[in-house]
Amino acid sequence: MTEFTMTATVSLETAKAVVEACEQKAEEIDNPMVITVANSEGNLIAQHRMDGAWLASVDISRNKAFTAAALDMPTHDLAEPSEPGNSLYGLQNTNEGRMVIFGGGYPLEKDDEVVGAVGVSGGAVEQDMEVAEAGVDAFEDLSS
Amino acid sequence: MTEFTMTATVSLETAKAVVEACEQKAEEIDNPMVITVANSEGNLIAQHRMDGAWLASVDISRNKAFTAAALDMPTHDLAEPSEPGNSLYGLQNTNEGRMVIFGGGYPLEKDDEVVGAVGVSGGAVEQDMEVAEAGVDAFEDLSS
Amino acid sequence: MTEFTMTATVSLETAKAVVEACEQKAEEIDNPMVITVANSEGNLIAQHRMDGAWLASVDISRNKAFTAAALDMPTHDLAEPSEPGNSLYGLQNTNEGRMVIFGGGYPLEKDDEVVGAVGVSGGAVEQDMEVAEAGVDAFEDLSS
Amino acid sequence: MTEFTMTATVSLETAKAVVEACEQKAEEIDNPMVITVANSEGNLIAQHRMDGAWLASVDISRNKAFTAAALDMPTHDLAEPSEPGNSLYGLQNTNEGRMVIFGGGYPLEKDDEVVGAVGVSGGAVEQDMEVAEAGVDAFEDLSS
Numbered sequence: 001m002t003e004f005t006m007t008a009t010v011s012l013e014t015a016k017a018v019v020e021a022c023e024q025k026a027e028e029i030d031n032p033m034v035i036t037v038a039n040s041e042g043n044l045i046a047q048h049r050m051d052g053a054w055l056a057s058v059d060i061s062r063n064k065a066f067t068a069a070a071l072d073m074p075t076h077d078l079a080e081p082s083e084p085g086n087s088l089y090g091l092q093n094t095n096e097g098r099m100v101i102f103g104g105g106y107p108l109e110k111d112d113e114v115v116g117a118v119g120v121s122g123g124a125v126e127q128d129m130e131v132a133e134a135g136v137d138a139f140e141d142l143s144s
Numbered sequence: 145m146t147e148f149t150m151t152a153t154v155s156l157e158t159a160k161a162v163v164e165a166c167e168q169k170a171e172e173i174d175n176p177m178v179i180t181v182a183n184s185e186g187n188l189i190a191q192h193r194m195d196g197a198w199l200a201s202v203d204i205s206r207n208k209a210f211t212a213a214a215l216d217m218p219t220h221d222l223a224e225p226s227e228p229g230n231s232l233y234g235l236q237n238t239n240e241g242r243m244v245i246f247g248g249g250y251p252l253e254k255d256d257e258v259v260g261a262v263g264v265s266g267g268a269v270e271q272d273m274e275v276a277e278a279g280v281d282a283f284e285d286l287s288s
Numbered sequence: 289m290t291e292f293t294m295t296a297t298v299s300l301e302t303a304k305a306v307v308e309a310c311e312q313k314a315e316e317i318d319n320p321m322v323i324t325v326a327n328s329e330g331n332l333i334a335q336h337r338m339d340g341a342w343l344a345s346v347d348i349s350r351n352k353a354f355t356a357a358a359l360d361m362p363t364h365d366l367a368e369p370s371e372p373g374n375s376l377y378g379l380q381n382t383n384e385g386r387m388v389i390f391g392g393g394y395p396l397e398k399d400d401e402v403v404g405a406v407g408v409s410g411g412a413v414e415q416d417m418e419v420a421e422a423g424v425d426a427f428e429d430l431s432s
Numbered sequence: 433m434t435e436f437t438m439t440a441t442v443s444l445e446t447a448k449a450v451v452e453a454c455e456q457k458a459e460e461i462d463n464p465m466v467i468t469v470a471n472s473e474g475n476l477i478a479q480h481r482m483d484g485a486w487l488a489s490v491d492i493s494r495n496k497a498f499t500a501a502a503l504d505m506p507t508h509d510l511a512e513p514s515e516p517g518n519s520l521y522g523l524q525n526t527n528e529g530r531m532v533i534f535g536g537g538y539p540l541e542k543d544d545e546v547v548g549a550v551g552v553s554g555g556a557v558e559q560d561m562e563v564a565e566a567g568v569d570a571f572e573d574l575s576s
Contacts, residue, residue: 002299003431004403008292011483041329044490047479051149051443055186056214058476059239083228092237101234115292125231143291147575148440148547155434185473259436287435293483330487358488372515375557378533381524383491 009039010108010116014142015046018108018118021138025131026050026122033122033131034058038065040114050122057121063098064105064119064132070095072114076103076129104128108139115143153183154252154260158286159190162252162262165282169275170194170266177266177275178202182209184258194266201265207242208249208263208276214239216258220247220273248272252283259287297327298396298404302430303334306396306406309426313419314338314410321410321419322346326353328402338410345409351386352393352407352420358383360402364391364417392416396427441471442540442548446574447478450540450550453570457563458482458554465554465563466490470497472546482554489553495530496537496551496564502527504546508535508561536560540571547575 010018015037026033032050034057039045042065049058064075071078078101081088092101103125108116118139120132154162159181170177176194178201183189188209193202211219222245225232236245247269252260262283264276298306303325314321320338322345327333332353337346355363366389369376380389391413396404406427408420442450447469458465464482466489471477474497481490496507503510510533513520524533535557540548550571552564 003302004296004398005299006294006296008294011290011293012480014291016480039329041327041331043329043481043487044479045481047476048444048448049475049477051146054215055475056211056239056243060235063238079233082234092234097237097240099234100238102232110292146443147446148542149443150438150440152436152438155437158435183473185471185475187473254436290483355488359486376534377511378514378524378531381529382495382532383488384529387488 007040008110008113008115010037010045010139012045014139015116017142018135018139019046019048022118022120022131022135023048023050025134029127029130031123031127033120033128034061035131035135036061036065036119038062038069038117038119040069040116042066042069042117045116053122060100060121061104061119064100064121065117066098066119067100068105068107068119069114069117072107074103074107075100075105075119076125079103104132106132106136108136110143151184152254152257152259154181154189154283156189158283159260161286162279162283163190163192166262166264166275166279167192167194169278173271173274175267175271177264177272178205179275179279180205180209180263182206182213182261182263184213184260186210186213186261189260197266204244204265205248205263208244208265209261210242210263211244212249212251212261212263213258216251218247218251219244219249219263220269248276250276250280252280254287295328296398296401296403298325298333298427300333302427303404305430306423306427307334307336310406310408310419310423311336311338313422317415317418319411319415321408321416322349323419323423324349324353324407326350326357326405326407328357328404330354330357330405333404341410348388348409349392349407352388352409353405354386354407355388356393356395356405356407357402360395362391362395363388363393363407364413392420394420394424396424398431439472440542440545440547442469442477442571444477446571447548449574450567450571451478451480454550454552454563454567455480455482457566461559461562463555463559465552465560466493467563467567468493468497468551470501470549470551472501472548474498474501474549477548485554492532492553493536493551496532496553497549498530498551499532500537500539500549500551501546504539506535506539507532507537507551508557511535536564538564538568540568542575
């Protein structure tokens with residue numbers, strides 16, 4: 001019998017390093033962002049709103065991280081299946097409005113297990129993705 | 145070190161002048177409206193529901209102002225990117241249902257900084273936009 | 289640097305055994321119950337509503353488990369501190385109404401770490417507690 | 433006519449310094465906390481959940497900061513007036529459940545103006561207050 005499942009989850013120290021890497025990239029591309037790191041169960045570990053970043057991004061960043069943790073996949077993979085006529089049309093209305101189906105949320109994985117997620121919002125979707133990917137890269141350097 | 149960021153925000157006196165200008169335009173086109181002015185962080189400063197204006201517009205007007213403040217852009221710019229297949233599809237489901245992606249919400253800007261927003265609802269979208277623009281014009285006259 | 293924190297969490301198999309023990313006790317005292325097992329981050333693993341159990345208990349059972357996991361303590365310990373005049377008065381209004389401050393929710397602990405929680409609702413509070421404690425006992429037998 | 437009101441709000445850099453001071457005090461008293469800094473309009477600037485801190489504190493910390501910003505006063509001043517029979521009984525049910533009426537939330541003030549707020553949760557109320565006060569002290573050192 002399997003009494004327990006063991007799960008690793010990102011520490012605050014790791015979360016801070018991921019946020020820091022995102023902030024650096026956001027400064028590099030000169031676009032203030034809101035950055036959130038959540039644990040594998042979608043709950044917040046760290047969130048920073050850079051000066052001048054959109055208010056709307058506070059919610060979007062947090063929920064991109066939630067979505068990526070909750071579905072174990074990047075949020076940009078959800079857009080197409082959520083279109084009218086496709087298989088997951090309506091996904092964006094589930095989970096009390098916390099599902100975000102455009103890019104900028106990524107799971108953080110270790111040994112093929114999700115151990116957290118990062119969500120970035122504040123610019124065009126490609127910019128959000130670029131900044132979030134800098135956080136994923138920093139995470140992978142840390143955990144390798 | 146940057147300890148603080150300084151932000152200007154519309155005073156109630158300015159908000160009243162914006163609402164007044166919107167009301168005049170709404171009377172001119174004979175369409176009662178709900179008009180909201182919010183500050184740069186999306187919180188309400190003034191809201192008027194003209195006699196006979198739709199109940200639904202109480203929510204929509206407030207959230208058009210919220211959206212314009214929260215994303216620093218007019219709400220009519222959000223419709224196309226939020227369509228299925230486009231980059232921000234799903235934006236309308238974020239921020240606990242407060243994102244409005246059709247016209248009638250405008251940021252109020254001074255020296256390229258958002259200092260507030262106006263949101264109008266009560267007629268066809270073009271009418272909402274016309275009335276809100278009268279408010280923006282009044283604001284620009286005041287702040288120039 | 290601490291990259292990760294390792295957490296054990298109850299498996300579905302363990303959760304089923306806890307629910308089963310609660311159901312047996314509920315039948316013994318002849319009072320249908322709703323029983324929920326959550327993981328250490330408050331998210332549901334298993335929930336059963338016994339035939340005839342109160343509808344209200346679907347919410348209460350789930351949120352007793354949430355509360356016990358979210359504060360690492362049994363819910364009956366929260367009643368007194370949450371009374372007017374005591375230190376946590378108002379706790380019952382936090383967490384979007386998910387805090388339950390009367391008995392029937394218990395953390396499940398292994399090696400002094402919370403690895404899940406059980407929440408029971410459907411009878412008088414003492415009955416809820418008796419049934420939930422049967423679940424905790426079953427858990428301790430399993431995990432020892 | 434007063435067209436605008438000028439408001440200072442804590443920068444992310446200041447918020448980080450406040451959070452850091454709270455974390456140090458939390459380590460000193462050996463009690464992991466969740467710490468949030470909000471701006472003067474109650475919107476989040478930074479939030480950290482220390483390893484092992486209660487899940488319930490994610491919501492409570494954020495809303496203590498919201499409450500302190502939203503009412504320009506420390507949250508511990510709200511407990512007594514919110515008791516049955518007193519003048520603000522029911523305050524804890526307003527603002528969609530975001531009002532927290534026990535200690536741990538403090539406004540951050542500069543020149544007698546609220547420029548932000550800090551909210552701490554994770555221990556007994558006195559511990560939350562002690563940790564939050566370390567953040568207020570750090571803020572005052574920075575801004576003096």
